[in-house]
Amino acid sequence: MAQAQTIIANLITSHIRDVPDYPQPGVLFKDITPLLGEPAAFIAVVDALADSFGPVDKVAGIEARGFILAAPVAYRTGAGFVPVRKKGKLPSATFAQEYQLEYGSATLEVHQDAFLPGERVLIVDDVLATGGTARATASLIGQSGAEVAGISVLMELSFLGGRSVLSGLDVRALLTV
Numbered sequence: 049m050a051q052a053q054t055i056i057a058n059l060i061t062s063h064i065r066d067v068p069d070y071p072q073p074g075v076l077f078k079d080i081t082p083l084l085g086e087p088a089a090f091i092a093v094v095d096a097l098a099d100s101f102g103p104v105d106k107v108a109g110i111e112a113r114g115f116i117l118a119a120p121v122a123y124r125t126g127a128g129f130v131p132v133r134k135k136g137k138l139p140s141a142t143f144a145q146e147y148q149l150e151y152g153s154a155t156l157e158v159h160q161d162a163f164l165p166g167e168r169v170l171i172v173d174d175v176l177a178t179g180g181t182a183r184a185t186a187s188l189i190g191q192s193g194a195e196v197a198g199i200s201v202l203m204e205l206s207f208l209g210g211r212s213v214l215s216g217l218d219v220r221a222l223l224t225v
Contacts, residue, residue, distance in 0.1 A: 060223040098124040100200040105167035118172035130162045143191045147184035158188045165193030176201040179210030
């Protein structure tokens with residue numbers, strides 16, 4: 049198992065591009081588009097994310113790059129996909145949750161009927177940074193009566209301490225930097 053984790057971490061590292069000062073000065077953006085463009089790497093990452101937790105009913109993907117990973121994870125696990133969107137992007141009644149991120153604040157929303165009480169939901173995103181979006185998403189899932197099965201991310205930026213705001217939740221990262 050440890051060898052497989054090392055292989056996937058090395059694969060991710062070799063396909064991530066660092067972009068300094070994006071989206072604002074002082075931020076080092078982790079660009080996943082090279083990984084997405086390489087079929088074997090993309091498939092390996094989706095499989096690893098999908099295999100990280102047991103059976104789930106739904107996979108929640110956080111806007112926007114989380115959608116790219118969560119939708120194929122939902123397909124791979126035979127679960128439904130639920131988009132967690134920025135405020136004002138969903139057409140029906142929503143639950144809303146404000147959160148802080150490393151360079152500002154925002155609000156996430158999900159349709160009120162997206163999850164059924166008791167459903168197991170896997171949260172999938174590309175990067176765990178400050179933990180704000182993951183915590184907000186977990187809160188939205190809880191408002192519906194569903195349970196968070198876990199949080200699975202491509203990459204964790206450990207120096208930002210996001211895991212600390214996710215106590216009580218099972219968080220798994222394919223790569224920690």
